[in-house]
Amino acid sequence: MPEPGSTRSVKIPADERTGWSSERPRRDGAPPRPVDVSVRSRVLAPAHRLRYSPGSLLVIVGAAASEPTAFAERVVDERGATLSLGKVRALLAGRIPADEIEARAQELLNAAVSKRVQKGETVVVAIEGFDAAERERYVRLALSQRRPRHLILIETSRDQVLDEDRAPLDDLRRALDAGELGLEGFQTALRLGGNALTELKRIVFQPLPRQD
8 A cells, every 4th residue: 555645655464374383293102293384475666765664574575686674674664674684794704614604694694684673673684586485484583473475586687597497586586576575474575676676775673653
């Protein structure tokens, strides 16, 4: 719903459905079934300003060449909310052996996301690449605390996408356009490319103003 007084602002409400759990013991003693993350999902249109509910998880994905972390740092209004493997790797560089950085960076990123989610804080995760398992990791962290979950896909020219990323990118794009990212647990999804990337000026995490 557009924000009152603006024709190019999108509000993502807090009451998007958060999915239901199928986690129950199996009669044969097998481990519980994984929680079903699926929800109803909406495909958003590009806007100059996006408003999400405070405490949301926003996953921003794109090819490395599209620099999703830099994009998030430019448009996300809440300081300190954006996390990424690249930022954690930079913090660890020179402090631990190089062959340990990747595993340690992933561990620290997961812990940081989990901590913010558990405290009810907004968290923006910028991901280079299109690994569905990586997206699922953060969706399940947010779902465990019933936090809203949203995704933005940053588009770039095909020649800037690694060969191994093209098929998963195509799959993600098709699912997004078909409104099927609810199956991954995302309540809204948005695809940004071309002029829409520069036209988006701010992403804020605020409740709607009270209507007295």
